[in-house]
Amino acid sequence: MAKTGRPGWIRLGPDDRLGDRPLMPITVGGHSLLLVQAGGRIVAAERACPHEGADLSLGRCVGGRLLCPRHRASFDLRDGSVSPGWSFRALRLFRIESASDGLWLAVEAGLTVRTP
Numbered sequence: 001m002a003k004t005g006r007p008g009w010i011r012l013g014p015d016d017r018l019g020d021r022p023l024m025p026i027t028v029g030g031h032s033l034l035l036v037q038a039g040g041r042i043v044a045a046e047r048a049c050p051h052e053g054a055d056l057s058l059g060r061c062v063g064g065r066l067l068c069p070r071h072r073a074s075f076d077l078r079d080g081s082v083s084p085g086w087s088f089r090a091l092r093l094f095r096i097e098s099a100s101d102g103l104w105l106a107v108e109a110g111l112t113v114r115t116p
């Protein structure tokens, strides 16, 4: 699935890869991530909830927020911040770029990917 072509980025496929799906789990370099369509843009996030590890691909996206299916905390998809009343860390988000040759994921701190 993931291909390299430019340093520091991984190609995830065509930019219409999600189609009408609001959420799509993916695996990149052994990392479980989640692609989310929110407000006309695509966001990449870690797939496990930072609270107790629930699978966020089973959640919902509403009004620019990703809702955890287990305890209903929600995360702002602009910065990963958690809804009021929770004290655990923010959801980790990763940079995505939609280009003419597809959808690209930035390889940054916290997302190490080994390439052959």
Ligand code: FES
Binding pocket: 049, 050, 051, 052, 053, 054, 068, 069, 070, 071, 072, 073
């Ligand atoms: S596991 Fe997500 S809010 Fe508790």
